[in-house]
Amino acid sequence: MAGLTKTLNKLTEPAFNWASQWYRGIVGAQLKKYGLRYDDLYDPYYDLDVAEALKRLPQAEVDARNQRLKRAIDISMKHTHLPKELQEKQTPYEFYLQKELHKIKLEREERKALGSDMPYNRQIP
Numbered sequence: 001m002a003g004l005t006k007t008l009n010k011l012t013e014p015a016f017n018w019a020s021q022w023y024r025g026i027v028g029a030q031l032k033k034y035g036l037r038y039d040d041l042y043d044p045y046y047d048l049d050v051a052e053a054l055k056r057l058p059q060a061e062v063d064a065r066n067q068r069l070k071r072a073i074d075i076s077m078k079h080t081h082l083p084k085e086l087q088e089k090q091t092p093y094e095f096y097l098q099k100e101l102h103k104i105k106l107e108r109e110e111r112k113a114l115g116s117d118m119p120y121n122r123q124i125p
Helices: 002-034 048-056 059-077 084-089 098-114
Strands: none
Touching: 002 059, 002 084, 048 098
């Protein structure tokens, strides 16, 4: 059974790699149209870990994120896109939030193993 699984993985891996690169290209092109980065799509109101990661970032990075989001909303409301010259300068896959999110997830796992809760996850009873 394990041999069959390995064979299927070898057969399907190139197709999945191609599909993932194709999808990544499409998402990157859409993000460039609005001047966004992939990490800008994370919602701090939806995930407390994202909110905590944003608190831990330098203020300059948070301000740059807010400016990108404001510009994207403005462009979207005007039904236009960034000029081609600016789209070429965009870096949609330059991650700035992933390291902090990873640290927070590790902290969450550690606290779970210790039996305590995250300090920013407390609720009024």
